[in-house]
Amino acid sequence: MVTGTEVLTGRIADRNGPWLADRLLELGVELAHITICGDRPRDIEAQLRFLAGEGVDLIITSGGLGPTADDLTVDTVARFCGRDVVLDTALEERIAEIIRPMMARFTGPGAPDFATVRAANRKQAMVPAGAAVLDPVGTAPGVVVPGAPTVVVLPGPPRELQPMWYKAIATTEVQQAIAGRTHYEQQTVRMFGLPESGLADTLRHAQEVIPDFLRLEITTCLRRGELEIVTRYEPDAAAAYGRLLELLRERHARAIFSEDGSRIDDLVARLLAGRRIATAESCTAGLLAGRLADPPGASDYLAGGVVSYSNDAKVDLLGVDGALIAEHGAVSEPVAEAMAAGALLRFAADTAVAITGIAGPGGGTPDKPVGTVCFCVALGDGRLLTRTTRLPGERADVRERSTTVAMHLLHRALSTA
Amino acid sequence: MVTGTEVLTGRIADRNGPWLADRLLELGVELAHITICGDRPRDIEAQLRFLAGEGVDLIITSGGLGPTADDLTVDTVARFCGRDVVLDTALEERIAEIIRPMMARFTGPGAPDFATVRAANRKQAMVPAGAAVLDPVGTAPGVVVPGAPTVVVLPGPPRELQPMWYKAIATTEVQQAIAGRTHYEQQTVRMFGLPESGLADTLRHAQEVIPDFLRLEITTCLRRGELEIVTRYEPDAAAAYGRLLELLRERHARAIFSEDGSRIDDLVARLLAGRRIATAESCTAGLLAGRLADPPGASDYLAGGVVSYSNDAKVDLLGVDGALIAEHGAVSEPVAEAMAAGALLRFAADTAVAITGIAGPGGGTPDKPVGTVCFCVALGDGRLLTRTTRLPGERADVRERSTTVAMHLLHRALSTA
Secondary structure, eight states: OEEOHHHHTTSSOOOHHHHHHHHHHHHTOOOOEEEEEOSOHHHHHHHHHHHHHTTOSEEEEESOOSSSTTOOHHHHHHHHTTOOEEEOHHHHHHHHHHHHHHHTTOOSTTOOOHHHHHHHHHGGGEEETTOEEEOOSSSOOEEEEOSSSEEEEEOSSHHHHHHHHHHHHTSHHHHHHTTTOOOOEEEEEEEESOOHHHHHHHHHHHHHHSTTGGGOEEEEEEETTEEEEEEEEOGGGHHHHHHHHHHHHHHHTTTEEESSSOOHHHHHHHHTTTOOEEEEESTTTTHHHHHHTOSTTGGGTEEEEEEOOSHHHHHHHHOOOHHHHHHHOSSSHHHHHHHHHHHHHHTTOSEEEEEEEOOSSSOOOSSSOTTEEEEEEEETTSOEEEEEEEOOSOHHHHHHHHHHHHHHHHHHHHHTO | OEEOHHHHTTSSOOOHHHHHHHHHHHHTOOOOEEEEEOSOHHHHHHHHHHHHHTTOSEEEEESOOSSSTTOOHHHHHHHHTTOOEEEOHHHHHHHHHHHHHHHHTOOSTTOOOHHHHHHHHHGGGEEETTOEEEOOSSSOOEEEEOSSSEEEEEOSSHHHHHHHHHHHHTSHHHHHHTTTOOOOEEEEEEEESOOHHHHHHHHHHHHHHSTTGGGOEEEEEEETTEEEEEEEEOGGGHHHHHHHHHHHHHHHTTTEEESSSOOHHHHHHHHTTTOOEEEEESTTTTHHHHHHTOSTTGGGTEEEEEEOOSHHHHHHHHOOOHHHHHHHOSSSHHHHHHHHHHHHHHTTOSEEEEEEEOOSSSOOOSSSOTTEEEEEEEETTSOEEEEEEEOOSOHHHHHHHHHHHHHHHHHHHHHTO
């Protein structure tokens, strides 16, 4: 149950429902309903009543734990569970300690005084009687209210909800609520460059040749050009999964890049150990460098990059020959190769990736429509991997998809290095 | 009511709920609940029963209109509304006409034959007796079942649902269902640099001093360091909103950056018209340049940028003095200023932004803990705006939040330019 008028009205996309759905799947807990409502106690209570009436063992709520008057989840859940809310003074003190250093950053006229803020946050230390308290990750504590159903109350911001979820499932109260679940194995295979219909054909064949195939619960998902195949099964159906994996390898060896669920970003980060990489980006304008810097410790291999959005920047910062741009156009394989060579040289790197393309909505031509993107991976030993693709979708899709294609080209180039 | 196991389990993000929420808001129809369930008739029926029990005038469903056996929405809605499903032969013929040319694209072994497909699609021509039919956008028709509540059944794919929605609201059935709606005004104010509790204090004060304050429906949301205040009210409560806005201006003039809902990215893009901007990024590693390139037409003002992740890159690509780094450290105001100056010069720009910081998890010191980030905006006329902040959260939060701080510093520098 996701609460928050900003989520209900679509101003914020709900990230908690899908994230919790994944965690429940991992635990083997079946998810029956996701409900979203605004910050109105009447609607919150109606959804609690509905879910309880459906006979669920566990309700998880997110949101409505802040210090303002429209944050009402704890009160509403307490009333629904027939419990009073009581002040937890030890918790109040812990919240005060969290707030004190945060307040130090705000000074001057208009800044709230500490006493005011502390009063607002006393509200956050009011918990249902007999509930287990989950310590704040931000300033809002969560609670677990035991019963039938057990209700877990978590904060709305994903970076607070996610760590707190792991504390919640460790409580006796939640463990008891989910005790009846089935234990499942779950395996994830990832592919790149295979259309979904090709996989569908293989799965139809698998159904004919693999005994116990129907004991595998398979979901496939095409996302950003990558195919994700998630298979869930009870432990004694492991042989059927083994047969399926063999079949996938037989038919799609080139497309499979991960059999253990590893993501392309992790695989590339591993291959970059001991290397020094630089980027040269036009249409993606830094998104690839930003993505390469996502993992902690990226400074071990990421030297840097140039965002050469203008042609001048390609010439001045990367040493691309202006005549090459005039002859082939800025979006061309020769220019991508010259950008990669420039990045290798300027950053004294041994690995470079260049991207130049037309993200749209303007700039397309009959020869090079919107979505045309040229890539080059250049290695220190002189090897080049150059590709041109035509990517579907709008400006944001083309730019994001381009970083994914670049990651896969890097993976390919470095796997055989 | 969004149906579909792939949405419930989070494999596909729901785009229909937020889109429909926006449309309903535009119409002045109050949205009370969004519910999501899998392709199980029992759960679909339970949600219909819940929503009807809440006394809503209108239920909109999305998904479950396909030709396969797990597409059950029409049958379930018909049963819920106490109506039989009947074959609409004219509709069947229209669907057949849509399918025929699509089938021509599939040939060879394994391709489904036309008769099989047509039989599967006959299912899609079965509609609840007395319902208004909405012609297919893909192959699936929608239906409007009049009653209390009226139920609008739409397909799942957004590109089919969206055009069909406009046909649905044009029907007499839906117009009657929403005849009692209230017309609302909605206003959005955005602030930066004010803690949520400071706003809560102001709103408590507003409640005391503004007559009719309770006729304003206010939701506040803290996101990436920005506070969004959305107020909805009936037109005759406009004076109360006027008083609220005055109070916000009195108390938080410096924090307010938008009174008309404009986002910081749009405001910065407008201010950059006629300018030429370059970036120099360390911890954000291209995310700021990437964000500046989000709007179509960004090439009018974005020259490019340097991702100077390593110290060598700061020296070689941006001309930062190595001695400056040795003396003050790479994360320092003097180095941020030198990076910005270098970006101005190398890209022949008139506006430059530099970011250098410690995103973590490693690299923090007692003096400069994780989250310490230095910014500099440099303008062609020699003006500098330099700031050091300490940002909360983990690596990804610090990096993303840094781009937001940089956008606000840019906004401030350019507003007074």
